[in-house]
Amino acid sequence: MTAVNDVAGCLGCDLLAGRRELPGGIIHQTDHWVVQHVLGPLNLGTLIVAPRLHVVSVADLPIDAAEELGRVLRDASRMLEALCEPEQVYVCQWSHGESARKHLHFVVQPVAADVVRAYGGRRSEQLQAAMMVTDYEAPRKQVEAFSERARHWFRDDAG
Numbered sequence: 807m808t809a810v811n812d813v814a815g816c817l818g819c820d821l822l823a824g825r826r827e828l829p830g831g832i833i834h835q836t837d838h839w840v841v842q843h844v845l846g847p848l849n850l851g852t853l854i855v856a857p858r859l860h861v862v863s864v865a866d867l868p869i870d871a872a873e874e875l876g877r878v879l880r881d882a883s884r885m886l887e888a889l890c891e892p893e894q895v896y897v898c899q900w901s902h903g904e905s906a907r908k909h910l911h912f913v914v915q916p917v918a919a920d921v922v923r924a925y926g927g928r929r930s931e932q933l934q935a936a937m938m939v940t941d942y943e944a945p946r947k948q949v950e951a952f953s954e955r956a957r958h959w960f961r962d963d964a965g
């Protein structure tokens with residue numbers, strides 16, 4: 807489904823509209839939100855939760871999208887708890903571009919002991935900052951396999 811305010815050239819809108827390929831495909835979707843695997847240098851299992859609409863701040867969310875958000879973040883976090891055995895699941899939102907606010911997207915990131923170890927014991931925003939300056943990208947086959955397991959969790963185990 808294409809958003810009514812689809813913005814060509816916006817990564818979030820381009821993914822939703824199919825103008826850009828999404829490895830692993832859509833994991834879960836609701837009336838207002840889409841859950842997918844992250845693109846770029848965060849660890850395997852890290853999710854992006856983005857609104858279908860091109861909205862650039864939490865303050866601008868339609869009320870029904872805002873009301874649905876808590877459930878979506880909770881369910882995405884529960885799935886990661888079930889599949890990843892994390893020390894913690896991070897939920898954060900930046901969407902801060904150089905020249906403008908970007909399409910709103912929450913990062914829901916499972917951080918297990920091996921990830922902390924690989925980054926010298928860093929945690930929280932210091933861990934993310936260290937990850938974001940690498941050119942790491944989770945192997946595509948692993949992203950596809952994870953996304954499939956995640957879809958099964960939403961189909962069979964969410965509730």
Ligand SMILES: [Zn+2]
Pocket residue numbers: 813816817818819820859860861909
């Ligand atoms: Zn957008």
